[in-house]
Structures are given as C-alpha cells and as structure tokens.
Amino acid sequence: MKKLQTLFLGVLVIIAVLFAGVLQLKKQTGMSGAETVNIYNWGDYLAPDLITKFEKETGYKVNYDTFDSNEAMYTKIKQGGTSYDITVPSDYMTQKMIKEHLVTKLSADKIKGLANIGPAYLNRSFDPHNQYSIPYFWGTLGIIYNDKFYQKTDVDHWSKLWDQKFRNQLMFIDGAREYLGVGLLTLGYSQNTTDQAKLLEASAKLRQLKPNIKAIAADEIKMYLADEEGRVAVEYSGEASEMLAENSHLHYVIPQEGTNVWFDNLVIPRSAQNKKGAYAFINFMLRPENAARNARYIGYSTPNQAALKLLPAKIRQNQAFYPSQAQLRKMEVYQDLGQKKVQEYNDLYLTLKIKK
Amino acid sequence: MQKMRSLFAVPYALWLMFFVFAPIALIVGYSLMDINGHLTLTNYQDFFSSSNYLLLTLSSFWYALLITLCTLLFGYPMAYCLTHLKHRDLWLMLVILPTWISLLLKAYAFIGIFGIHGGVNQFLGLFGIPARQILFTNFSFVFVSAYIELPFMILPIYNSLVEIDSSLIFASYDLGANKWQTFTKIIWPLSLSGVKSGIQAIFIPSLSLFMLTRLIGGNHVITLGTAIEEHFLVTQNWGMGATIGVVLIIIMLLVMGLTRQRKGGS
Amino acid sequence: MKKNKIATLYLTVMFIVLYLPIFYLIGFSFNAGQTMNKFTGFSLVHFQELFSDSRLLLILLETFLLAFLSALLATLVGICGTLWIRYTKKKVTKNALLAANNLLLVSPDVIIGASFLILFTVLGKVISGFNLGFLTVLLSHVAFSVPIVVLMILPQLEKMNESLIFAAQDLGANYWQTLTNVILPYLTPGIIAGYFMAFTYSLDDFAVTFFVTGGGFTTLSVEIYSRARQGVSLEVNALSTLVFVFALVLVAGYYWISQDGSSSRKKRKKRG
Numbered sequence: 001m002k003k004l005q006t007l008f009l010g011v012l013v014i015i016a017v018l019f020a021g022v023l024q025l026k027k028q029t030g031m032s033g034a035e036t037v038n039i040y041n042w043g044d045y046l047a048p049d050l051i052t053k054f055e056k057e058t059g060y061k062v063n064y065d066t067f068d069s070n071e072a073m074y075t076k077i078k079q080g081g082t083s084y085d086i087t088v089p090s091d092y093m094t095q096k097m098i099k100e101h102l103v104t105k106l107s108a109d110k111i112k113g114l115a116n117i118g119p120a121y122l123n124r125s126f127d128p129h130n131q132y133s134i135p136y137f138w139g140t141l142g143i144i145y146n147d148k149f150y151q152k153t154d155v156d157h158w159s160k161l162w163d164q165k166f167r168n169q170l171m172f173i174d175g176a177r178e179y180l181g182v183g184l185l186t187l188g189y190s191q192n193t194t195d196q197a198k199l200l201e202a203s204a205k206l207r208q209l210k211p212n213i214k215a216i217a218a219d220e221i222k223m224y225l226a227d228e229e230g231r232v233a234v235e236y237s238g239e240a241s242e243m244l245a246e247n248s249h250l251h252y253v254i255p256q257e258g259t260n261v262w263f264d265n266l267v268i269p270r271s272a273q274n275k276k277g278a279y280a281f282i283n284f285m286l287r288p289e290n291a292a293r294n295a296r297y298i299g300y301s302t303p304n305q306a307a308l309k310l311l312p313a314k315i316r317q318n319q320a321f322y323p324s325q326a327q328l329r330k331m332e333v334y335q336d337l338g339q340k341k342v343q344e345y346n347d348l349y350l351t352l353k354i355k356k
Numbered sequence: 357m358q359k360m361r362s363l364f365a366v367p368y369a370l371w372l373m374f375f376v377f378a379p380i381a382l383i384v385g386y387s388l389m390d391i392n393g394h395l396t397l398t399n400y401q402d403f404f405s406s407s408n409y410l411l412l413t414l415s416s417f418w419y420a421l422l423i424t425l426c427t428l429l430f431g432y433p434m435a436y437c438l439t440h441l442k443h444r445d446l447w448l449m450l451v452i453l454p455t456w457i458s459l460l461l462k463a464y465a466f467i468g469i470f471g472i473h474g475g476v477n478q479f480l481g482l483f484g485i486p487a488r489q490i491l492f493t494n495f496s497f498v499f500v501s502a503y504i505e506l507p508f509m510i511l512p513i514y515n516s517l518v519e520i521d522s523s524l525i526f527a528s529y530d531l532g533a534n535k536w537q538t539f540t541k542i543i544w545p546l547s548l549s550g551v552k553s554g555i556q557a558i559f560i561p562s563l564s565l566f567m568l569t570r571l572i573g574g575n576h577v578i579t580l581g582t583a584i585e586e587h588f589l590v591t592q593n594w595g596m597g598a599t600i601g602v603v604l605i606i607i608m609l610l611v612m613g614l615t616r617q618r619k620g621g622s
Numbered sequence: 623m624k625k626n627k628i629a630t631l632y633l634t635v636m637f638i639v640l641y642l643p644i645f646y647l648i649g650f651s652f653n654a655g656q657t658m659n660k661f662t663g664f665s666l667v668h669f670q671e672l673f674s675d676s677r678l679l680l681i682l683l684e685t686f687l688l689a690f691l692s693a694l695l696a697t698l699v700g701i702c703g704t705l706w707i708r709y710t711k712k713k714v715t716k717n718a719l720l721a722a723n724n725l726l727l728v729s730p731d732v733i734i735g736a737s738f739l740i741l742f743t744v745l746g747k748v749i750s751g752f753n754l755g756f757l758t759v760l761l762s763h764v765a766f767s768v769p770i771v772v773l774m775i776l777p778q779l780e781k782m783n784e785s786l787i788f789a790a791q792d793l794g795a796n797y798w799q800t801l802t803n804v805i806l807p808y809l810t811p812g813i814i815a816g817y818f819m820a821f822t823y824s825l826d827d828f829a830v831t832f833f834v835t836g837g838g839f840t841t842l843s844v845e846i847y848s849r850a851r852q853g854v855s856l857e858v859n860a861l862s863t864l865v866f867v868f869a870l871v872l873v874a875g876y877y878w879i880s881q882d883g884s885s886s887r888k889k890r891k892k893r894g
Binding site: 018044298 | 656657658659675676677679680683684686687690691694736739740742743746753754758806807810813814817832833835836837838840844845846847848849850851852853855876879880
C-alpha cells in the first residue's frame with residue numbers, strides 16, 4: 001500500500017505543478033478578460049508574429065485552434081458545441097458550408113480592402129459574388145519532377161504520366177477528386193463531371209496507371225521527394241513550393257490540359273460569437289503588408305495583388321506559382337457535387353486503390 | 357466482498373452507461389440509417405455484398421494477424437528476458453517510454469530510416485549490398501506497426517511473468533524437468549493471461565489502422581480503417597462507417613467467445 | 623552463462639530498434655537546417671524557437687496535465703470496475719460485463735470520437751454552459767482508458783487467493799481495511815501498469831481528442847497532426863526531445879522513490 005500511496009501522492013503533486021504552470025503561462029500570454037477571437041485554421045497556417053501584431057493592434061486575444069482536413073473541420077462546425085469566429089475551408093467545402101447555411105453572409109460595408117484581391121480570384125463558382133468568403137491563399141494541382149531523372153517535356157501533359165518510364169515511380173496525392181480528376185482531365189472531361197459513364201471511363205483509364213504508381217500518400221510526399229525517395233509526384237502547388245525550397249533539383253509544372261485551381265477562404269461560421277472581431281481579423285489580413293508577410297511565412301500563392309507587389313520579383317514572376325491569366329482561365333475549381341456523387345467518386349477511388 | 361461490490365459498481369456503471377452503451381447505441385442506430393436518415397438494412401446489405409469490403413476485411417485480418425504474431429514473437433522473449441534483469445522495473449519503463457512520442461513523428465523518422473538513401477540502406481551499403489526499396493512494402497508496414505504496438509504486448513506479459521511464484525520453477529527443476537519442459541509446462545501456461553491481454557490490446561485495434569497504411573504502406577496496404585475514415589469524414593456517410601464499426605464489434609465478441617471456450621476445454 | 627549472453631544480446635538489439643527512431647528525431651532537433659532530410663550542422667535554433675513559442679509550451683503543459691489527470695481518474699474507475707467484475711458471481715453477467723468493457727477498445731478512434739462528439743453536443747443542449755473544451759477531452763480520455771486499466775488489473779485479481787481475504791476478515795478487518803491492506807497491495811503491479819497504459823493512451827490519442835475539443839484547448843498530437851499539411855517543423859522535434867528528457871527524469875525519479883521504499887521495507891524486516 002505504501003508504494004501505491006507514494007505514487008498517488010507523486011502524481012497529485014505533478015498535476016498541481018502542471019496546473020500552476022498552465023495558469024502562469026496563460027497569464028503571461030493572454031490579457032485575460034479581453035475579448036477573444038476564436039480562429040479555427042489549418043496547423044501552422046498563419047504567421048505567429050501576425051497573431052501578436054493583431055492582438056496588439058486591436059486588443060483582442062486570439063485563440064488559435066487547428067484542424068487537419070476540410071472534412072474534419074466541417075464535422076466539428078456542423079455538430080456545434082464550439083463557437084469559432086473565423087475558419088478557413090477550401091473551395092468545395094466553402095460551397096458546401098454555404099449550401100448548408102453554416103457560414104454567415106458578409107456585410108460588404110464592414111470589409112475594407114477587398115479591392116486588394118486580384119479580380120481573377122474573386123467571384124469563383126463556389127461563391128459567385130464573394131458574399132460569404134474572402135480568398136486567403138490559392139494554388140494549383142500539378143506535377144513535380146526531379147531533373148536528375150526526368151525533364152520538363154516528360155511531364156508537360158497529364159497523359160504522359162502513363163508512359164513506361166514512370167513505371168513504379170509516380171507518387172500521388174491521396175484524394176478521390178484529385179485522382180479521378182487527373183483521369184478526367186486526360187480524357188478531356190470536366191473534373192466536376194457527374195456523368196457516370198465518364199467516371200467509369202476515367203477509372204478504367206486510371207486502372208492502367210496503376211503499374212506506374214509507387215505510392216499514394218498525403219503530406220509526406222514533401223519528404224519523399226526532397227529525399228529523392230520519389231522522383232515524380234502529382235501534388236498541390238502549396239506543398240510543392242516547400243519542396244522546391246529544399247531540393248534545387250525539383251521543379252513544378254502545370255500540365256497543358258489544364259488543372260484544378262484551389263482556394264482556401266476566410267469565412268465566418270454562423271455560430272460565431274464575436275463577429276466584430278472576425279471582421280477586424282479579415283480586414284487585418286486583407287492589408288497588403290500583412291498578407292505579404294503571411295505569404296512569405298507560409299510559402300503559398302497569395303490572391304492579394306497589392307501584397308504581391310511587396311514580394312521579391314523571384315516569387316512574383318514565377319510562372320509555376322503565379323501562372324498567367326490565360327492559363328488560369330483554363331483551370332477548374334472543384335465543386336461540391338453533393339453527397340451521392342462524392343460517394344460515387346470515393347467508391348471508385350477505393351476500388352482503384354484495392355485492386356492490383 | 358459481496359457487499360462492497362455494489363459500491364464499486366457505481367462509478368464503473370456510470371462509465372458503462374455514458375461512454376459505452378450510449379455511444380454504442382448511437383453507432384448501431386446510425387448503422388441502421390441510410391444517408392437520408394431513413395431506417396434501413398441497406399448498409400449491411402452493401403457491406404456483405406460488396407467485394408471491396410470483403411477484401412478489406414480479409415486483408416485487415418491478415419495484417420492484424422501478422423502484426424499481432426510479430427509483436428508476440430518478439431515481445432514475449434523480451435518480456436521474459438526483462439524479468440531476469442536486476443533493475444527490471446526500470447527497464448520495463450524504458451520499453452514504454454518510446455510510446456510517449458507522437459506516432460506521426462515516429463512514422464516520419466521511419467521514412468528517413470527506411471528511405472532509399474536512408475540509414476538502413478546506407479548501413480547495408482557498407483557491406484556492398486545495393487540500396488533497395490523498403491518503404492511502401494508489406495514488410496515495412498508490418499514492421500512499423502509491430503514497432504508501434506510492441507510495448508502494449510510486452511507490458512501485460514511482463515506483469516504475468518513477474519507474478520509466477522519462483523518456487524514453482526525451482527520445484528519443476530527439482531523434479532528433473534529441463535528448461536524447455538519447465539517453460540512449456542509451467543511458465544507459458546501461467547503467463548497465458550498476460551498473452552491474452554496483449555492480444556486483445558493489439559489485434560482488434562490493428563484491424564482499423566489507417567494512418568500507417570498511408571504513411572509507410574503508401575496505400576498499397578488498405579485496411580478497414582481506411583474505409584471507416586473515408587465514410588466518417590470524406591463522404592459523411594456515417595451510416596456505412598458505423599456499419600463497419602458494428603461488424604468489428606461483433607467480430608470481437610466472437611473472438612472473445614472462442615477464447616473462453618478454449619479455456620473451458622482445457 | 624551462455625544463455626545470459628544470448629539474452630543480453632537480444633535485449634540490446636531490441637532496445638536499439640526501439641530507440642532508433644527516437645534518437646533519429648532527437649538528433650534532428652539539433653539540426654541547423656529546416657528539415658529532417660539532411661543534417662547540415664549543429665544548432666540550438668529550434669530550441670530557441672520553441673522557448674519563444676509560448677503557445678506550443680502551453681499546449682505541452684496542458685497535454686501532460688491532461689494525461690496525468692485522466693490516467694489517474696481512469697485508474698480509479700478501472701479498479702472499481704475490476705473489483706465489480708471479479709466479484710460478480712453469475713457467469714453470464716460477468717461475461718457480458720467483460721464484453722462491454724472491451725467494446726471501446728475495439729471501436730476505431732474515429733467512431734469513438736464521432737459518437738462522443740454527438741453525446742457531448744446533446745449534453746450541451748441540456749446543460750447550459752457545457753461546451754467542448756478541457757472537461758470534455760478529460761472525460762473522453764478517462765472513458766477510453768478505463769478498459770485497458772481493467773484489462774491490466776483483472777488477470778492479477780483473478781489469480782489472487784481468496785483465502786487471503788478470508789484470513790484478513792477472520793482477523794477482524796472490515797471491508798475497507800481488507801481492500802486497502804490486502805487487495806490493493808497485491809494488485810499494485812497491475813495498477814501501475816494500468817496507469818502507465820492509460821497515460822500512454824492519453825498522450826497518443828489524436829482522433830478522439832480532435833472531435834471533442836474546443837474553446838482553445840488543444841493537445842500536442844492534435845497540433846502535430848494539423849501541422850502536417852504545412853510540414854512539421856523541427857521545432858516539434860525539439861519539443862519531443864524535451865518530452866523525452868522529461869520522461870526520462872520522471873522514470874528515474876519514480877524508480878528512485880520505489881527503490882527507496884522497498885529498501886526501507888527490507889531494513890524494517892531485518893529489524894523485525
């Protein structure tokens with residue numbers, strides 16, 4: 001019994017010490033009593049110094065909670081029990097949340113600096129008049145290759161991925177829309193098709209791609225490519241920019257057939273408690289110097305044109321990450337297809353993954 | 357002790373009610389609903405008529421079996437050796453310690469270690485063995501999964517081994533039994549309860565691994581976990597996801613029933 | 623002697639394998655570069671980053687507070703459960719209890735998380751002011767750790783000789799004394815093992831915590847997983863190094879205390 005008692009007491013002491021530590025740290029960081037702005041965002045997707053700057057400027061205290069996927073975030077917001085003032089869904093998820101009345105309509109007169117956002121990034125199909133969302137970052141889906149093994153002409157079309165020389169070399173981002181989307185693009189169809197025949201055709205086409213697939217992975221692709229474990233990958237531009245910074249042999253290409261263009265957007269959930277704070281945050285992020293700082297920290301493409309002017313020419317003029325308007329027009333945003341079609345895409349994808 | 361029983365029952369029964377029966381009732385409820393919220397058995401029909409799910413179930417079982425076997429094979433001798441060490445409690449805790457580091461980080465470390473230019477291949481290179489693909493193979497998936505689960509097998513086995521009365525072992529030697537006989541007749545049967553705990557703590561959770569199938573297996577290995585995650589998050593078809601959960605629960609009950617019968621038989 | 627050597631060799635190899643990834647992570651926390659791909663030089667820059675990042679430090683403390691507390695509560699509930707199951711006479715009831723105990727252990731995390739989320743939001747509608755946050759995470763962690771605690775203690779209790787209890791009662795011990803002086807000391811190894819397992823489960827969990835958390839409360843694993851898209855920085859490695867060192871100190875401290883206790887007991891025995 002003595003041993004148990006000592007242990008029990010020890011654990012209680014540790015708990016007390018930790019509790020005191022938590023209180024102390026909270027006192028240090030937060031101006032307790034101040035109004036909070038609850039931000040629900042991807043992990044590490046906002047420069048920490050901007051949070052401090054925002055807190056100093058406005059007197060709000062920021063709570064920064066994180067999620068790891070659109071779907072996980074959606075489930076939490078939909079189920080309730082929390083009150084987030086700002087969250088950052090991608091395009092199709094923005095559309096879905098608007099459809100299900102999970103986000104608040106923005107009042108235009110409270111938003112300052114919307115003119116800083118380039119016209120090409122506004123009025124996209126998921127929110128035609130930007131009544132609900134403000135673009136935060138954007139990018140494309142493309143191909144990354146290592147110039148030690150391949151050259152640009154090897155990957156400038158999606159259809160070239162089926163080539164023999166990629167046998168067991170290709171890495172693919174783990175996602176039903178992305179995987180089937182590449183099949184649809186190669187066949188010249190829309191990535192948002194709901195036509196079953198076209199989907200089946202794409203999936204048959206992708207079946208032939210299987211021998212070339214080395215792995216279907218997610219965020220880890222960054223590590224694989226930088227390590228040269230993988231030589232070529234289908235990836236998002238955001239992640240690509242990080243890889244390119246690490247390994248100078250890597251290059252990012254947007255294939256000729258066009259591709260998917262994605263947007264992460266700032267929205268105010270309907271359950272928000274501090275809408276004033278949310279607007280203050282949106283306006284803060286729309287300011288060019290803040291958007292530019294954020295873009296440099298995250299490394300993704302910013303839709304804020306005034307901020308773009310503040311970035312070094314090397315970034316600004318990089319066609320891979322800031323493609324021309326003409327190229328941009330050829331790109332499609334994923335649309336929310338409704339649960340039934342999403343299920344169909346995923347079932348096909350699961351079958352493709354299982355069958356050898 | 358019978359009178360005390362009802363007192364102990366209170367906190368545990370509360371826990372059972374709120375965190376076991378209520379959620380399970382919810383899950384069973386969801387599994388009986390289609391995506392429009394109507395009462396139906398179609399989820400079960402879909403599950404049992406779809407070759408995809410049956411294949412997934414099979415491969416999940418196969419890998420869970422492999423992982424459990426590996427942990428038992430490597431864990432049992434380790435637990436056994438540990439009990440003979442001088443500072444055995446300390447060493448046991450050192451076995452548990454690695455589990456306190458995030459699974460994701462450990463998986464990242466393995467990506468570095470198993471990579472084509474990683475530590476293992478460089479080591480093999482010293483002996484003139486050419487670099488080979490280790491990641492995305494069944495071997496690496498089973499290895500890393502077994503690595504992650506190993507402490508959960510060692511701990512219960514260790515506990516059951518420690519409790520064996522050493523006089524029993526001496527008695528066995530006195531009666532002329534050799535080491536092997538002592539092990540099979542005395543030590544193994546007496547540590548069986550620990551082995552069972554270990555298997556229960558590993559086998560069924562292994563059926564629904566999904567993180568490692570992607571990280572280390574590159575989605576070449578797919579288990580029921582992948583399908584569950586997809587249904588709960590991506591397609592938001594909680595009914596189908598819950599159905600798979602219910603099937604897993606039924607499988608567990610069957611496994612438990614089987615192990616009990618065997619106990620009664622012997 | 624020969625067998626001893628084999629055992630030592632085996633243990634050495636196993637420990638090397640167990641700690642290889644850990645040391646790999648720790649090594650890179652001293653990397654001057656930004657990633658785990660190449661070691662470009664020794665530097666403490668990531669520790670500096672970490673110590674100036676009060677948000678991450680707060681998460682670290684909260685994570686451990688949660689783990690210690692939830693494991694404690696889970697162990698208490700687990701002990702109660704074990705005793706209840708053990709002293710249930712009817713075989714059918716006992717088996718049913720055991721099965722119910724294992725249900726959470728076999729349900730995939732995502733399912734547990736989702737169903738707890740529904741449960742808590744329903745509760746939130748009934749009780750005003752009940753929001754997702756520390757309390758809900760604590761309750762969930764206790765909930766999913768209870769079965770493993772029971773699983774660790776029950777085999778020991780099953781093996782315990784009933785006559786010990788009768789003897790104690792014959793000597794005039796009441797129920798409480800029997801429990802604290804006879805049963806619990808006997809179960810100590812199982813209880814400690816159960817506590818450790820519950821602690822480990824709590825530190826490890828991502829999916830359940832993600833679903834039931836809110837209001838600014840986050841744990842390390844949620845933070846680490848949600849950083850994956852942007853790339854997990856070496857700051858997190860530095861954090862793991864700290865956790866590891868802290869854990870080592872804890873284990874050594876515990877060991878020192880327990881050694882001390884047992885050696886003094888031995889002394890007493892000698893004197894007596």
